[in-house]
Amino acid sequence: MLELMDLTKTFKHTEAVKNVNMFIEKGEIVGLLGPNGAGKSTAISMLSSLVEPTSGDVRFRNKSMIKNPQSLREVLGLVPQEIALYEDLTALENLKFFGRIYGLKGQQLQNKIEEVLDQIGLYERRKEVVKTFSGGMKRRLNIGVAMLHNPEIMIMDEPTVGIDPQSRNYILETVKRLNEEKQMTVIYTSHYMEEVEFLCDRIYIMDKGNLIASGTKDEIKQILSSENSISIKADRWNDEFIKRLQDIPTIQRMKVEEKEITIVVPKDLNMFAAVAKIADESKLELRSIDIKAPTLEDVFLHLTGRALRD
């Protein structure tokens, strides 16, 4: 239904997006994953006709959208990464203005606004000025505004950045519900693995302007089929333990957190005994050693050698 073909965007000094190809089918939720600066927003801006590509094409229902994006715009709802609202106006006034510029009016507008206010859980506070809202409330209204004209395709650019877990869950549930109840197609950008894992059927992974992987969740995790992720847990670490782990050549990657160390090793290698021995010799009391199912985080680590959220 919607296709990005060899899409490239070069700003003065940066190649933000390089030869990216994607397709989105009706009714699916597609995740676009990547660290900050990967080029997700730029790709999405080109997709939604706000930024003209340096080269390549955006095709919607087999028609190029570069010169005449009107038909795409009509069915598109965009939730920008920024809070694109009038801070000095109330939630209701914002919804009214954006509804009207989409041509809604009268009772129809009224009904739609009430429906949206219910969906984003802001009905009670509709008459308050946006400036006074919490980050989470602003994010929800940011989404609500994009839903007014019943878009078939919803593009959400990191809609949960910087908000409390409760609002975040609320937003994720709302997106899932819209997809299930209204068959809304969703393109969801994030640098949170959990969100993409929870929501998406298919996933694209971007890094430094390049598309580095794509496929269904399972397909992508298959990338890691030759590896095992081992989780080592303890209350605290000591330097000797970490140093000796680092010296083991078969450990391909290692991530140290406060109470957990994750190491990635070839699948057929049994590391349990070795790890237990090092812990014993460096006088460290371990809580557990487990093999972990691979996560998208691991996939990203595998593909780029870097954690997603540095």
Added chain:
Amino acid sequence: MILQIVKKQALILLRNRMELLLLFGLPIILITILSSALSTWMESGEIEINLKVALIEQNNEEDEINQFISEFENSGIPPEAVEKMKETASVIAPVTLIKDAFRSAEVNEMVELVRIDPSEKEAALDDDSYSAVIEIPENFTYDTLKSVMLNEQNKAEMKIYQNEEQEIGANIINQLLSVIQEQLTFGTFLAENGIDPNVTGVEDSEMPGAAAIVDTKESVSSKGYYTIGMAVMNVLFMATAIGSISFKEKTSHVFDRIVLANMSRWIYFIGVLLTGMLFALVQLMIVFGFAWIAFDVDWPSVGSFILVTLAISLAVGGLAVLLTALSYRVNSEMIISFFSSIIVTFMAVLGGSFFPIGESSSVIAFLGNLTPNGAGMSAYLALLRGDGLLDISQYIIYIFLFALVAIIIGELSFPKKGVS
């Protein structure tokens, strides 16, 4: 659609208490302060800078009077009659009358009369420091005497070259000369009827004449002056306020949403223009309304007043849309803050908002009238002095042209494509 944009801009502006106070309260406060603090200065006449007038005499008054009298003596009229004619002629002596008028205390304070040799006429005409050049042609005295005493029509006219760049100065000279003209006729009447002008106080009657000139200047009170000055200055801030609101729509990505709603950029553009115009109009009406109620600043011709106000409002709308377009183009609010912090002040001073700067130099007066606020101010001042629509039409046309140019430059620089 356009209405939605205007409504929303208005709503945002109204929510902004501080901005509103600045836009509507500040001019009113400034008018009050300036007009009371500076009224003495304004009305003491000190502001009336020294005008310079060049006088070129191609005639010799004494010779011509003698010529006139000797022709009389030789015409066989009874000697008593000749004697009377002689007296009258010496009283009328028109050139002396003009010089005396300029030398009277009241006029002398404002106008310096410089006698110029006929050979320097061209240089004087080119010299912008003269508000006017008066040329007394040959036979002027002779012809004037013949005309006023013998009712002959071959009257020689004195020539007045007005310096168009010093309009106010030239106007004063004109009025002064017309007073002298009356003086001349009146003096003739008295002399013909054998009344000594010095006794009846014809000399004194120069004073009311001169005072009348001062009066016309004073008819624009300091309150009136500063009402206009502050109104036309502060209305410029409306353009920057609207420009800021619009640019914020870009930085907050609200403009992205507007574009995605398939709204034409030009609808948005026109919306900004109309908002600027509408709010400028409201602001001017409030400021002038206040001045009318509180300071009795009322307009002899309401229709002309409204026309000037509309023209200025359109110019402000044009500026608003120009600032919006430029800030969108360079993706920075810098140009708007530069405009509101520096250019507005500059334009306000040049346009005469704080003091009649234009009267100090014709070049500055000219430049001042190139600013929309300065042209507006000149038009308003002229209206307050009782001038008609025709007298100010050049200002109105100029302001409309200014608005048009601002809109066109805005249209050309508003990005046609791409947003982020």
